[in-house]
Amino acid sequence: MCKEVGAFPKCTCPNFVAPDSTPGVMTWPELLEHMDNLSEWGRSQPQNGGAALLQGKQNEKACVSEDVQHRTQLQNKLAGVCVDMCKEVGAFPKCTCPNFVAPDSTPGVMTWPELLEHMDNLSEWGHGQLKSWGQHASAIQLHSQDTQLACVSEDLKHRVQLQNKLAGVCVDMCKEVGAFPKCTCPNFVAPDSTPGVMTWPELLEHMDNLSEWGHSQPQNGR
Secondary structure: OOOOOOOOOOOOOOOOOOOOOOOOOOOHHHHHHHHHHHHHHHHHOOOOOHHHHHOOHHHHHHHHHHHHHHHHHHHHHHHHHHHHHHHHOOOOOOOOOOOOOOOOOOOOOOOHHHHHHHHHHHHHHHHHHHHHHHHHHHHHHOOOHHHHHHHHHHHHHHHHHHHHHHHHHHHHHHHHOOOOOOOOOOOOOOOOOOOOOOOHHHHHHHHHHHHHHHHHOOOOOO
């Protein structure tokens, strides 16, 4: 009768349950009700009194471990719901969910703060490596002088590689700010401003080099 008079689904029939108005989509009231039901269900579960019945520490530890696993699964589930709620209200990626990590706002591009943080990480890593290598070198010194020299050589090679890496980053930064080729990076050599053409200062320097080379050659003894 309710359908015939066009009042469905707003029927007043006894024990009538209206169909879901948003099938496949959980509304805010439905989500809150679901979380309340989960909370009530959790409180209604029997408490962990099984330790006295299990008569053993191993069984008790197993029960505690399983309880922690279940709580972790529930926490991760609620965290995922929190992110979905954040997206639904249009606040993503500015979410306040527990342990939420916002996605990279500039994927594939390293911003200045990210670059500076990366260089700080490299510096800390380098100091840690130098300390580790220094301790390693001290231990090796007790065994053999040759081994110590080899370790120092390896340490020097690593430090040169790290210094060259940082110098390359410095040159890239110099280019990004538009200061190239007037860079102040360590051991920076500016490119030739007149490629293929020898300027007067370059010519005079070349003649001086030729003169020094000629004086250094052995005489013919005549």
